[in-house]
Amino acid sequence: MKLLIFAGPPSAGKTAVIRQIIRQLAGEYAIAFLKIDVVRAFEDEELSAEFGIPARKVYSGDVCPDHTGILVLRDAISWAEDLGAALLIVESAGLCLRCTPYTTQSLGIVVLSAVGGTNSPLKMAPMIALADIAVVTKVDLISQAEKEVFRERVREVAPRVDIIETNAVQGTGLRFLMKAIRNVPEILDADGIVLRGMPPLAVCTICAGKKEIGWQHHFGILKTLDGADDLYRGE
Amino acid sequence: MEPFAITTITVLPGKSKDGSREAFKEITIRAGDMISIVGPTGSGKTAFINDIEVFACGDTVTERTILVNGEVPPDEMVRDPAKKPIALITQNTKCLADLTVQEFLEMHVKARRIPDDTRTEGTISLANEFTGEKIAGTMRMTSLSGGQTRSLLIADAIFVSSAPIILLDEVESGGIFKENVIASLKAHKKAVLFVTHDPLLALLSDRRIVMRNGAVETILEPGGREKKALARISDMDRIFSCMREKIRAGELLDEEVPLP
Numbered sequence: 001m002k003l004l005i006f007a008g009p010p011s012a013g014k015t016a017v018i019r020q021i022i023r024q025l026a027g028e029y030a031i032a033f034l035k036i037d038v039v040r041a042f043e044d045e046e047l048s049a050e051f052g053i054p055a056r057k058v059y060s061g062d063v064c065p066d067h068t069g070i071l072v073l074r075d076a077i078s079w080a081e082d083l084g085a086a087l088l089i090v091e092s093a094g095l096c097l098r099c100t101p102y103t104t105q106s107l108g109i110v111v112l113s114a115v116g117g118t119n120s121p122l123k124m125a126p127m128i129a130l131a132d133i134a135v136v137t138k139v140d141l142i143s144q145a146e147k148e149v150f151r152e153r154v155r156e157v158a159p160r161v162d163i164i165e166t167n168a169v170q171g172t173g174l175r176f177l178m179k180a181i182r183n184v185p186e187i188l189d190a191d192g193i194v195l196r197g198m199p200p201l202a203v204c205t206i207c208a209g210k211k212e213i214g215w216q217h218h219f220g221i222l223k224t225l226d227g228a229d230d231l232y233r234g235e
Numbered sequence: 236m237e238p239f240a241i242t243t244i245t246v247l248p249g250k251s252k253d254g255s256r257e258a259f260k261e262i263t264i265r266a267g268d269m270i271s272i273v274g275p276t277g278s279g280k281t282a283f284i285n286d287i288e289v290f291a292c293g294d295t296v297t298e299r300t301i302l303v304n305g306e307v308p309p310d311e312m313v314r315d316p317a318k319k320p321i322a323l324i325t326q327n328t329k330c331l332a333d334l335t336v337q338e339f340l341e342m343h344v345k346a347r348r349i350p351d352d353t354r355t356e357g358t359i360s361l362a363n364e365f366t367g368e369k370i371a372g373t374m375r376m377t378s379l380s381g382g383q384t385r386s387l388l389i390a391d392a393i394f395v396s397s398a399p400i401i402l403l404d405e406v407e408s409g410g411i412f413k414e415n416v417i418a419s420l421k422a423h424k425k426a427v428l429f430v431t432h433d434p435l436l437a438l439l440s441d442r443r444i445v446m447r448n449g450a451v452e453t454i455l456e457p458g459g460r461e462k463k464a465l466a467r468i469s470d471m472d473r474i475f476s477c478m479r480e481k482i483r484a485g486e487l488l489d490e491e492v493p494l495p
Contacts, residue, residue: 115331144396149342172295175294
């Protein structure tokens with residue numbers, strides 16, 4: 001089975017790209033789909049109804065959705081394998097621009113919207129830098145010159161990432177994405193899969209329920225306004 | 236600088252909205268060609284130029300195929316916009332880039348790996364020949380008017396992209412000086428395909444592709460046969476432009492037709 005992991009901010013068009021993949025590759029691969037989101041998500045029901053593929057979702061609730069994704073990923077691989085799937089598509093919530101949910105033995109795809117602003121690739125650098133492919137959507141809404149400028153920004157963050165421009169609703173340009181999916185190797189050793197990058201050090205006393213404002217009331221990994229680097233203070 | 240010289244772009248037929256094959260054998264586009272695309276709304280005019288822009292290979296709704304120099308273009312040319320020989324100016328009149336005009340052009344020049352840094356100035360001054368409202372390098376891209384944006388993007392396509400093929404979707408909109416645009420494109424020996432509803436622009440082209448129901452219906456090559464109509468529409472257009480400029484300037488048109 002092949003594993004695809006999708007990241008990208010909300011409304012970039014992750015699901016539109018996934019829809020094109022299912023439409024074009026369902027004849028070649030049995031596909032299973034997992035959506036990870038925080039409070040509500042509908043993609044699983046929509047894709048299951050539209051294409052008749054097995055699909056499910058998990059809500060992270062109070063936990064970081066990208067952490068949740070990693071926690072449930074091993075179970076999800078077994079679930080999809082038991083169903084006889086040849087391609088598992090995992091769609092992240094796309095909230096944290098610092099996170100990189102991509103793992104080894106997978107194809108990591110970040111979906112970016114061309115209308116998200118020229119600096120958006122810089123703002124979500126970690127999400128792009130560790131991806132294999134950056135799919136830039138909504139290119140039908142911008143000019144040729146803007147496309148080139150946007151691509152240059154993505155290149156600043158990730159000089160080697162494979163950039164694919166598309167109007168995901170129409171599916172233009174996605175033949176290169178399908179080619180990359182066909183070429184990605186299958187999972188060889190599911191128990192050996194690890195995250196590609198370091199997740200942010202997210203656990204702090206606020207996560208544990210302390211509500212006071214100001215770092216003086218907290219301990220662990222802290223920040224001050226001036227010199228906002230990490231500092232550590234024990235209890 | 237080009238990976239290789241482009242001599243022709245060929246459009247191979249696809250199908251109409253009801254699935255029937257298009258009747259033409261092939262449409263070949265060469266440097267200096269002026270081709271207009273006409274037809275009712277929804278007839279497939281924009282889809283036609285979009286097929287060219289994405290180098291369709293049977294993978295768009297129309298199932299047309301685009302060849303470069305008679306062959307399927309290399310992946311690199313299709314995928315890297317900076318290596319693309321085609322610039323499309325869409326109907327959009329808003330630029331979403333969060334930069335000043337100067338920064339935007341500098342970044343585009345950088346993306347094109349052009350060492351010459353006089354291009355940004357040249358682009359702005361060319362754009363100012365197309366629009367009545369002056370553009371300055373310090374303006375923000377998002378604050379430009381529709382006409383300024385289109386003028387700048389057309390000038391950019393000529394000067395920065397140096398694309399040999401330019402696709403224009405309804406160039407007449409946005410209140411820009413359309414004849415200056417066409418004259419400038421001609422002077423730079425561009426192959427130009429433009430979707431238009433403007434009779435003057437349609438008559439200025441050498442070939443006219445007529446669209447219906449998603450397909451190319453006919454391709455007209457008027458030769459000199461439309462000379463009279465062109466002369467007449469040119470006169471009318473001058474009157475139109477003259478009145479428009481006076482109205483824009485807040486004048487009262489209380490005299491006889493103010494001929495230029």
